[in-house]
Amino acid sequence: MFATATRNFVEEVDPDGGLIPVSSLKDSISVLSVVVKRKRFWLWQKPKYIPTDFKLNDLLTGDEPLTPGIAATEFIKYNGTYGGNIEGNLNANFGQSKVNTDVTVTGKDSSKLQSALGSLRKEELDVQKLLQDCKDRTLDMTHALVKQTKERQRQSFGIVKERITNTQLCSVIEDKQQSGQCGGGLSLCGPQNQKFSLKETGSLGNDSNVTMEIPVGTTLAYVLIELEIKHDGHFELMVMSGSSGGFEVDGPKRVELLVVSRAPPGTSVNEHLSLELEPINKHFQLLAALPPTSRSALLQHITKVMEDQGAVASLESLLEQMCQNRKPSLSEAATTDAQRENIQAIVGLLEDLSQAEEATSALKALHLLAGAMDEMTDDCLASLRSCCSPAVLPSLELLVRCVSGDGQVPLSSVDLPGDAYKRTERLFASSNVSLKRDGETLRTELKQQAGNLPLVLCIAVRGLASLAHTE
Known part of the structure; x- marks a missing residue:
């Protein structure tokens, strides 16, 4: 609930900016708090942000703490209702x-989710003063947090420079x-x-x-400055918008991201989407090749997981741990007992696959599917779940192939009864894709600045349709 409320808040007030929603009430975040930013497996996935119990002063060498100024101003009054x-x-x-x-x-x-957050306040760091104070200061490279973060690939440090808090019990x-x-x-x-x-x-x-x-003074969202850190502990604040930090590496930087193709300049949006999907088509084929009983059971449990965005995030996190050969754990996952059972059932089905190669391939393919669902908005995920049946998914797959193709398909080839068509139209609209009838033709069109949502839609629908595949 809290994570959904903060995510909705950020989507309303700063959809394309640097504001990051807080995902848990347990996270204690204030100005100068250290947050670990972790890049994901797929380029289209948003990074994960992991708050820590430390502030920048805790990681610095020397005894003199940094004391940059902090300005507090009234932000907005926010009350929202979401659902349908x-x-x-x-x-x-x-x-x-x-x-x-x-x-x-x-x-x-x-x-229906009602977020009565009331009057909000913004606390903002004096970045100019912080830049001056950080000159000639170094990080303690022997600090446990620094060592453990550096050891992990795709991780970097960020410092909270701005946060939004509530000023009254909400x-x-x-x-x-x-x-x-x-x-x-x-x-x-x-x-x-x-x-x-x-x-x-x-x-x-x-x-x-x-x-x-929600208690008074709870952080709802925040903005980071990332750090670029040298071997000797010297660091630089990445103050330009969109600039990323990280740890200095020896030799060529090893890239472990599982990427999708990037189209050359000048290609159409449909061609661009098609090129991005091309290298991951094999994952859909692997899902379709699983035993029918396994596919049916996986589709059933995944559909139940889709009832809650937090459960989807937990499933994605668990599958990522397994892809990294780490022991999967749900101990910190904010899910209900029923959802934990569904997630564990998915893991059990993977473990029951007879061939190790088959299980590994299915794991990566399911992680791709869960990653796409995790990137969806609440409305998009709810719309997709309403269409998640073996009777509707084949037509959805045909339409998403149309999105990455020539943008049109004969109406006669799409078997969508009246209510299913309305749900499909809503699903596509929430993914920045318009679906229109033009005589005997259905046309799809990507909206301007659609972002990654059409790609995420195509991956999720094709993954689910592969599980609904019939012989």
Whole structure:
């Protein structure tokens, strides 16, 4: 709840800037706090920011602390309400020579998040004074935090130069309502045309209303200055917007990022997207090649994980640990018991794959899928989940191939009933892609400055569709 509220806040007030949302109430962040920035596996993934218990003064050599000025000003008054309704249904028929099964599933999700943060304040560091104070100062390269951060690839230090805090006791309220119905019929055809039928219906409801109070002075978001650190501990503050820091390395810098192709200047946005997808197509093929029972179970558990953005982030983090041959752990993950069971079930399915090579390939492919879902906005993820059924995913895959292709597809080739089309239209719109009917043709068009959202959409849909693949 808190992470969703701060993420929504940042998307509203500074969507393309350097403001970073705080993800946990446990994070104690103030001006001059040290934050570890960790680059991710894929270039389109946003970095992860890991707050520490230290301030810059704790890492410096010498006894004289830095004392730059801090200015506090009123920022804005913020209250927001987010959410909506999502409905869907699925009809399926599974027939064999003697057994026919009809299944109908309908569902409705309603969620609302109210963020009553009230009047907010901005604390900002005097950067000019900090630059002067940092001259000739060095970091203690034997400090445990410095040593451990330097040992890890793709990590760097940032110093909090600005933070946004609340000035009064405020609250975040989450109201969720989930309901569904399932109806099924089983027909057994025996000798002499004898037929036995069984029909069953059921319903499920789940409502929750949770209120979280946020203490006065809680940091909601912050801005960093990154440090470029030399071998001897001397460092430079990277004050220019967009500049990155890091540790000095011996020889050529080793790059471990799993990259996607970058199109040359002058290519169209569709061609650019196609080139970015080209080197990762193999991951979708690997998912489609998994045993049918494994694919079906994975799709089922992933769909449940998609109910909560925090659970998606936890799944992505766990799969990343496994990709790095680290022991996977969910001990610090902010997930419910039910979501932890879903995530553990996904890990168990990976471990159950008979061939080691098959398991490794599936792990990387699932990490790609989870990474894409983790980059989605809340609205985009909720819309995708509402379309996440074997009946709808093949048409979604056709449409995302259209996005990275010539931008159009015959309407007759897309099997989307009325409600599914509306949900698909919403999904594409939340990913900065317009979906329009033009006579007998469906057209897709990338919006101006669409960013990475269309790429993330294509990866997520194609990954899920690979799991829904039928022989």
